[in-house]
Amino acid sequence: MTKIALVTGANKGIGFETAKQLAQHNIKVLLGARNETEGKKAEAVLQGLSLDVTYIKLDISDSADIENVKNYIEGEYGALDILVNNAAVFLDSAWFGNNTETVTLQTLRDTFDINYFGTVELTQALLPAIKKSEAGRIVNISSVSGSFGVHLNEAHWLYALKPYAYSASKTALNQFTVFLAHALRETKIKVNVANPGWVKTSIGSDQAPLTPEDGAKTGVALALLDNNGPTGTFSESGEVLPW
Numbered sequence: 481m482t483k484i485a486l487v488t489g490a491n492k493g494i495g496f497e498t499a500k501q502l503a504q505h506n507i508k509v510l511l512g513a514r515n516e517t518e519g520k521k522a523e524a525v526l527q528g529l530s531l532d533v534t535y536i537k538l539d540i541s542d543s544a545d546i547e548n549v550k551n552y553i554e555g556e557y558g559a560l561d562i563l564v565n566n567a568a569v570f571l572d573s574a575w576f577g578n579n580t581e582t583v584t585l586q587t588l589r590d591t592f593d594i595n596y597f598g599t600v601e602l603t604q605a606l607l608p609a610i611k612k613s614e615a616g617r618i619v620n621i622s623s624v625s626g627s628f629g630v631h632l633n634e635a636h637w638l639y640a641l642k643p644y645a646y647s648a649s650k651t652a653l654n655q656f657t658v659f660l661a662h663a664l665r666e667t668k669i670k671v672n673v674a675n676p677g678w679v680k681t682s683i684g685s686d687q688a689p690l691t692p693e694d695g696a697k698t699g700v701a702l703a704l705l706d707n708n709g710p711t712g713t714f715s716e717s718g719e720v721l722p723w
C-alpha cells in the first residue's frame with residue numbers, strides 16, 4: 481500500500497527537497513505550506529517530475545488549519561505514515577553573537593509559536609492518524625543550535641553563535657522529541673530529530689556549504705527507518721549528536 485507523508489514548510493528549502501525525495505520513494509506526499517501561491521508552485525514543480533504530491537494549506541501556528549489538515553488526512557487516507565515537522569522561522573536579529581540579554585519577549589513568543597507550539601499542536605492532532613499506520617515515523621527537523629552539548633563546548637564551530645530565541649525553540653523541540661518517543665515506546669512509532677547541517681536556504685543563508693538536497697537526507701533517512709530503527713535520537717548523516 482502506498483505510504484502517506486506530510487511535510488510542513490514544503491514550499492521551499494529543506495522541506496521542498498524532503499518532499500521531493502520522499503515522493504521519489506513512491507510515497508504520496510502532502511505538501512504543507514502556509515502560502516497558497518507558493519504551495520501550489522511547489523506542487524506544480526514536483527508534479528511536473530511525475531511525483532505524487534498534493535498541496536495542503538497549513539500554517540502550523542493556525543489551529544483552524546491544523547484541524548482542517550487532521551480532518552482531511554483522516555477522511556481521505558485514514559492513517560498517516562510519516563510526519564516531517566520541518567517548518568520553522570529564524571526571527572533573532574543575527575546568527576552571530578549572543579542576544580540573550582536583549583532579545584524581546586515578542587521575538588521569543590513569535591518564534592516559539594511556530595517552531596515549538598505549532599509543531600507540538602500539529603503532532604498531537606495527527607497522532608491518532610499516525611497510530612493507525614503500520615509503522616508511523618515522526619521526524620522533527622531541529623538544529624544543533626538547540627544542543628546544550630554544542631553550546632557548552634568552546635571548541636565547537638557553533639559555540640560563538642547564540643541566537644537565543646531560535647536556539648531555545650529548538651531545545652524545546654528536542655525535549656518534545658525525547659518525551660514523545662518515551663510516551664510512544666510501546667508502539668511501532670519512531671520519533672527522531674534530524675539536524676540537516678548548515679544548508680543554503682533563507683534560514684541558513686548563502687554562506688552555507690550544503691545544498692537543500694543534501695540537507696534533506698538525514699530527515700528522509702529517519703522517515704524511512706525500518707522497524708529495527710532507533711527512536712528518541714538526535715543525528716546528522718547517521719552521526720549521533722549531543723542533546
Ligand SMILES: NC(=O)c1ccc[n+]([C@@H]2O[C@H](COP(=O)([O-])OP(=O)(O)OC[C@H]3O[C@@H](n4cnc5c(N)ncnc54)[C@H](OP(=O)(O)O)[C@@H]3O)[C@@H](O)[C@H]2O)c1
Pocket residue numbers: 488489490491492493494495512513514515518538539540541565566567568569594598621622623624675676677678679680681682683684685688
Ligand atoms: N538551513 C540550515 O542551515 C538549517 C540548519 C539547521 C536546521 N534547519 C532547520 O531546517 C528546517 C527548514 O528550514 P530551511 O533552512 O529550509 O529554511 P527556509 O527555506 O526558510 O524554510 C522554512 C520553511 O518553513 C515554512 N514556515 C515558516 N513558518 C511557517 C508556519 N507558521 N507554517 C507553515 N510553514 C511555515 C516557510 O514558509 P514560508 O516560505 O511561507 O516562509 C518555509 O517553507 C527548519 O526547521 C530549520 O530550523 C536549517
